[in-house]
Amino acid sequence: MADKSRFLRTFKLIIEVDNKIIEVLPPLKIVFNANKSIFGGLNKMTMQVFNLKEDTRLRLVKDKEQVKIIKYSLEVGYVGMGGNKGRTELIFKGTVQEGSNSREGADILTTIDTMDGGTDFLNSYTSMTVRPGAKPIEEIINNDMPNTEIGKIDKKDNLTRPKVLVGNSVDLIEKSLNPGETWYIENEKFYVIKDTDTTSKFIPIVSADTGLTSTPTRKDKVVTFSSLMNPSIKIGERVKLISSTAPHLDGIYRVDTINYAGDNYGQEWDQIVTARLFSGKII
Numbered sequence: 001m002a003d004k005s006r007f008l009r010t011f012k013l014i015i016e017v018d019n020k021i022i023e024v025l026p027p028l029k030i031v032f033n034a035n036k037s038i039f040g041g042l043n044k045m046t047m048q049v050f051n052l053k054e055d056t057r058l059r060l061v062k063d064k065e066q067v068k069i070i071k072y073s074l075e076v077g078y079v080g081m082g083g084n085k086g087r088t089e090l091i092f093k094g095t096v097q098e099g100s101n102s103r104e105g106a107d108i109l110t111t112i113d114t115m116d117g118g119t120d121f122l123n124s125y126t127s128m129t130v131r132p133g134a135k136p137i138e139e140i141i142n143n144d145m146p147n148t149e150i151g152k153i154d155k156k157d158n159l160t161r162p163k164v165l166v167g168n169s170v171d172l173i174e175k176s177l178n179p180g181e182t183w184y185i186e187n188e189k190f191y192v193i194k195d196t197d198t199t200s201k202f203i204p205i206v207s208a209d210t211g212l213t214s215t216p217t218r219k220d221k222v223v224t225f226s227s228l229m230n231p232s233i234k235i236g237e238r239v240k241l242i243s244s245t246a247p248h249l250d251g252i253y254r255v256d257t258i259n260y261a262g263d264n265y266g267q268e269w270d271q272i273v274t275a276r277l278f279s280g281k282i283i
Contacts, residue, residue, distance in 0.1 A: 008079040009229075009264045012088045013049070016071040017059045024049060024056075026264060032074070034092050034260040036116075036235045038184045038193065040174070043116040045092050045260075047074070048109050057110045060099040069119060070096035072112075073187075076229055076262065076269075089231035091260065093187040095119045095147075117185035120145035124169035133158045136165060136176045141190050144169050151189035152199045152283050154181060184235065191236055196280030198254050204232040206273075207242040213270065215245045221277040223253055229262060229269050238278055254278040 013024035024030075034045035052060075062068050072095070075088035094116035102109050115122075126144045130136050135158060141150050156178070165172050173183060183192045191199060206212050211228035218224070223241060233239055235255050242250050253275035261268040 009262075009269050010077050010079045010088060011262075011264060012075040014073045014075075015056075015060070017069075020059070022056055022059075024052070028052070029263075029265050031263045031266065031268075032260065033262075035257070036092075036186070036260075037257045038191075038235050039182050039256070040184065042118055042121055042185060043092070043094075045074070045094065045114045045116075046111070047114070048111050050107050050109055052108070052110050057101050057108065060096065060110055060112060061101065062096055062099040064098050070099065070112075072096065072114065076231060090187060091229070091231050092116065117148055117188055117190075119147045121148075121170055121185070125167070126169045126172055127166045128164075130159055130163045130165055132161055135159075136163060137173055137192065140165065140169050140173055145190075147188060148185065149189045151186060151191040153190070153192040154178075154194055154197055154283050186235060193236055193283060194280070195276070196278075197283045198236065198238050198278060198280065199283060200234070200237040201282060202232075203238045203240050203252065204230065205240045205242060206230075206233070208244060212241075212243065216241060216243050216249045217246075218249050222256070222274055223249055223277070224272065224274050226270055226272050229260060229271050233258065233271070233273060239273070239275060241275075252278050254280070 010026055015022040029050040032045055032047040036043045073090055073093040075090050077088035094114045095118050096112045096114050097118055098113045100111050124144050126140050130139050135156055141148055180194050181192055206227055211230055214226035216223050216225040235258055238252055238254055240252055255275045257274045259272045261270055
């Protein structure tokens with residue numbers, strides 16, 4: 001199994017609020033938990049940042065009902081030994097739904113609850129007539145969800161006649177899905193995939209040498225494993241699993257969910273991944 005002592009954790013938190021860009025870096029402390037899934041719904045993260053400057057932490061105060069846009073992105077990585085500065089990669093991007101400050105001993109904690117795509121998907125409404133030759137889902141995203149980009153969408157037939165779309169945008173998208181399809185948002189990009197789809201040619205290797213920290217288990221073609229936090233593992237994409245203790249589970253899998261737990265000064269800097277045995281296609 002991987003030895004956590006070989007790695008030094010690092011992160012980069014970028015916050016955009018009140019037309020100001022704020023960069024938060026070590027040696028400040030962050031603690032976070034995030035859940036990502038391809039099975040519809042909005043991916044969520046809760047984060048605590050310790051001892052921000054007063055001006056910054058006051059800017060992050062937000063009630064759920066308050067109309068205030070606070071965008072952020074979180075990158076994580078490792079600083080290597082021997083002077084290597086290391087690098088960070090994006091694991092979560094979204095908007096703050098609630099933000100508050102509290103005191104814990106000598107520390108002041110800023111707690112933020114966030115969603116990926118929440119700005120558009122919580123409040124979007126569609127009222128349009130889609131022309132022949134167009135794709136309804138892409139029309140909804142492009143016209144009614146200005147903060148969401150189109151990632152990859154499984155091939156769909158164009159409309160052969162005009163179609164009127166009126167109602168909650170998410171409901172209309174779900175009604176446009178074919179059997180076996182699911183939608184999700186990954187870092188403010190919208191995807192539609194089937195059980196047999198994946199969205200990238202890249203296949204990271206997961207093994208004891210690259211951070212595997214548990215013996216994988218599998219049920220109904222779905223494998224579950226724990227690893228050190230690895231931004232190259234993404235929902236909707238593939239991994240190659242190599243296990244010395246469960247070699248019968250070695251193979252190529254499509255990642256369905258990732259649950260992150262991070263504390264750059266504590267015990268946690270891990271992720272739990274579920275992934276489905278893959279033999280499909282790249283969209």
